[in-house]
Amino acid sequence: MLLTDRQLLILQVIVDDFIRSAQPVGSRSLSKKEGITFSSATIRNEMADLEEMGFIEKTHTSSGRVPSEKGYRYYVDHLLSPQVLTQHDITIVHSIFAEKIFEFEKIIQRSASILSDLTNYTSIVLGPAVSVNKLKKIQIIPLNKETAVAIFVTDTGHVENRLFSLPSSVHASDIEKTVNILNERLNGVPLEDLNDKIYKEVAILLRQHIHNYDLMLNTLAQLLKMPVTEKLFFGGKTNMLSQPEFHDISKIRDLMTMIDQEEWISNIIRNNSKGINVKIGSENKNKIMDDCSLITATYSVGEEKLGSIAILGPTRMEYSRVISLLGILSKDLTNVLTKLYQNN
Amino acid sequence: MLLTDRQLLILQVIVDDFIRSAQPVGSRSLSKKEGITFSSATIRNEMADLEEMGFIEKTHTSSGRVPSEKGYRYYVDHLLSPQVLTQHDITIVHSIFAEKIFEFEKIIQRSASILSDLTNYTSIVLGPAVSVNKLKKIQIIPLNKETAVAIFVTDTGHVENRLFSLPSSVHASDIEKTVNILNERLNGVPLEDLNDKIYKEVAILLRQHIHNYDLMLNTLAQLLKMPVTEKLFFGGKTNMLSQPEFHDISKIRDLMTMIDQEEWISNIIRNNSKGINVKIGSENKNKIMDDCSLITATYSVGEEKLGSIAILGPTRMEYSRVISLLGILSKDLTNVLTKLYQNN
């Protein structure tokens, strides 16, 4: 099943052309393409072979050819030359990181927006895993007699906060003591282990030093029972609406509803290995995504994968452009984060 | 232009029926409705009158009638009996506020989700105005030699945070002093006035006590130049896709793109007076929303309006249900916030 050079050429042109036009490619129009020196009849013969091998398909008996999933797969694996991005593209991507003072969330959100703007597909960015971040500081700031806000800062500068109420019977000094104990004992503990640690180590100390021991421990446990899942950020959710393959409204609805299913998407994207990953059509193992491709990339610090960025588009997607863009963005994100982490 | 009782009845039935079925209502089917004792011919006559007065329309010469904007307006103003919500509905709305420990944002987000689930329309919730909140506490927490995170807590428990870098030449003691000065001087100042205040009052003090005066003031100014716009939360963005009037994909796309235009939506919703507000079709002064109605409600503390909740649906919207739901939710939000503020 080795393809001749001519077959490769034809396959490539078919995929390229279809990606551009979304129209089945016929032998005649193909024969007029630049770089094609042979006649439409020859092309028809080659096409018949390519079809037999499963790389291309017809939409009906007398239609032009369209790449099959196998065709896209081959194209991505063997025929793809990474698109050289324009200076303009690169400038825009870098602009994400221009500000000196920032909320990390904003950076992530901006990444998503810009990625979707540059590609016209839907972008999905999975924020960095906070649950492995280590606690740097806890603070409790009373707002009034009954309410206070607890603030958790991690070594990466991530800030979580919770509002809670305490009966006014609890003394300010007790709160202060508690916070001190917590900071002493929990500094450097990953967020996901906080709850454990508090029962194993902090509880005893609290009992020794605090009046309202039960109540305090209880409240703390509640506070720390925070589900710190990675946040998801989207860009261009509506871009799919402009893709000709989704003129069918029920398809769109299914797709959109799926996208809004955050935990679900989150799982799909999280479970990708390092580097760039292309899932085409049914490779996504989901009926709704049969006409979609998902390209994911990861960003990391050192060896540790931290989060993912992804582009969801039709199978007829500009693979080369998307891969290039994800490539430089993931590198940039990795850089920023590495700077942040490495100095710790 | 006074309507007879019979005309009112007919108008009401037409609107109710059309809201339910999305189909033009004909005289024959109307005559068979419960409570209608007169013949289809009579109804045709009355319909002709109603049409002359502009309350109903035909979609083509021989079609049934459909409410006009004026018809909906009349219906909303005069014929609407607030829907009695089921215990089930009420329980669900109250469930938003069940937790003792919370992030306020989560409450708002949950409000949006539940509102859209209960109505099958798109919900938009404008978070409480933070810029008028008063500063309670500023903290700066160094993460490593060059990076630190600044945290701002308001009297309402809202937490803002910014990551920034400082040259390691700046002494820890200077940072501490600065934070002390800030907390002393800026406590109780509304966020929107911080920037002003810092130049007018804090600058002088800093110059007296701090070594790296210029650099510090500069960094602070950058930090405080935070655009604290109210956040927007959405629910059921895709619900519009299920509405039969939007089978046309380009309409949907326009609508969705508009919804994603956050500043824009934000303005529309913010600029509504207290209480419940119904904007029908072209009353929204926006071509894209000609087939939509927007119902907004506000939540407040005392006399002060804090934020808004809104439902966007087709003009053929279940006005009475939506109004009731927004009513109880806005009351609930007001209660929660009042508890939070009043104790200050």
Add this chain to the structure above:
DNA sequence: AATTAGCACTCAGGAACAATGAGTGCTAAC
């Protein structure tokens, strides 16, 4: 005077049909 039955008329939407044209596969000639 108000209501209703009756009738002619309108029009969106669907079915049936033909024409068009972009495409194919195959065969025979180059």
Add this chain to the structure above:
DNA sequence: GTTAGCACTCATTGTTCCTGAGTGCTAATT
């Protein structure tokens, strides 16, 4: 091995016709 030629296929478009739900108007009825 390549290509010209030809018969064939089928999605798409436009035309026509039919049906049914609905209307407005008029004349009869209450």
